[in-house]
Amino acid sequence: MDISVAKAVVFTGAGTTLAVARRFTEACALPSLVTDITPLSAGVPTFCAHDLAVFAIPSYGGRVPAPAAEKLARMPLVDGVPAVLLVTYGNRAVDDTFAELADIVSARGFVPVGGAAVVAHHSLMVDVAKGRPDAEDLAVVDALAADVCARLAEVPSAADAALTEIPGNRPYRAFGGVAFHAAADPQTCTRCGVCASVCPTGAIDPADPASTDCDRCVTCLRCVSACPEGVRFVDGGEALVAARAAFAERCAPRQPSYRI
CATH class of the missing domain: 3.30.70.20 (Alpha-Beta Plaits)
Structure with missing residues (x-):
């Protein structure tokens, strides 16, 4: 199928998810548009048949951030636009984030054709995953872009390149926010x-x-x-200091970035 533009939709806090989305669109070697939907007033761009949609979000407690989920669930319906799922995470796990994100965009007519979990410096637990994404993490992003673009060029429709398995559970894990x-x-x-x-x-x-x-x-x-x-x-005071220390100890081993 003919892809003319890579359009990334990004929810980002400290900016690492935005950087990952930009890296992906650059690696696609296509004209690109990156839209930050984080501010309350920001809208989601429209998509057409020859677009490659890229949905980039951080995993919050193993879930799609609620403000992002609400915006994406209101996107206009499309018909078979291929979609890439990029999830950043702070060196713990993504849990049900892929499943939830795939369900949201699939309900709007997008077809997930690839995805990656990319480790990024934790924005709250600041002693975890410092300096990431690093070269090893970004190599995963580059490889995903090359693979997705190559596969789409060989098939007549996104359905022919659709992911057959998306990790995660339903119902999604409960997430009650954080105390800080x-x-x-x-x-x-x-x-x-x-x-x-x-x-x-x-x-x-x-x-x-x-x-x-x-x-x-x-x-x-x-x-x-x-x-x-x-x-x-x-x-957060002393409670935040203690939470950061405990999290850093629990999540000290390096977790990988990986494709799905």
């Missing part, structure tokens, strides 16, 4: 509003950006990475 959330120092916050503009859930009031609605916050930490003054942080 982003906050800001009200004494140094300049009220510029950048954090509010990039938040995926509206957890930050543009009129009072030094505050965070913890009931809405999904701890993506996009606001922390986007703050131009560097005054946003994860609020």
Whole structure:
């Protein structure tokens, strides 16, 4: 089948998932469009028959991040557009993320034809997977791009290149969020509003950006990475220090990036 454009849809907090998506589209050697759907106001691009859709998301507790799932579930229906599933994870596991993502996009008419789990520096447990994705991880992304493009060039439709097995369980594992959330120092916050503009859930009031609605916050930490003054942080104190130490010990062995 003829593929003319690689269109990536990305949900990203600290930016590593975005970097992985860009690496994939570049490796495809096709014209590309990368759309960051993380901010609440951002929309999902439209797709047509000659597009290769790339859905890139981080695994949150083994699941698709809720704000991403909600947006993707509202995408206009398509008819057999091939899709690649890119899942980044913080050196623990992806659990049911692939299954959930495949179910969401398949329900909109996309056909999963390839995917990869790519280890990336954990945005919350910051001592885990430092420096990743590294060259070994990115080689997996490059190989996936080459394989998907080659297979699609040899078949008349995405259905002929569809994945036959997608890892994960149904029902998906329960995920109740995390106990730690982003906050800001009200004494140094300049009220510029950048954090509010990039938040995926509206957890930050543009009129009072030094505050965070913890009931809405999904701890993506996009606001922390986007703050131009560097005054946003994860609020957790000694409990966060202990959680990071325990997680780092449990997830110390290097986990691989791999294709599905």
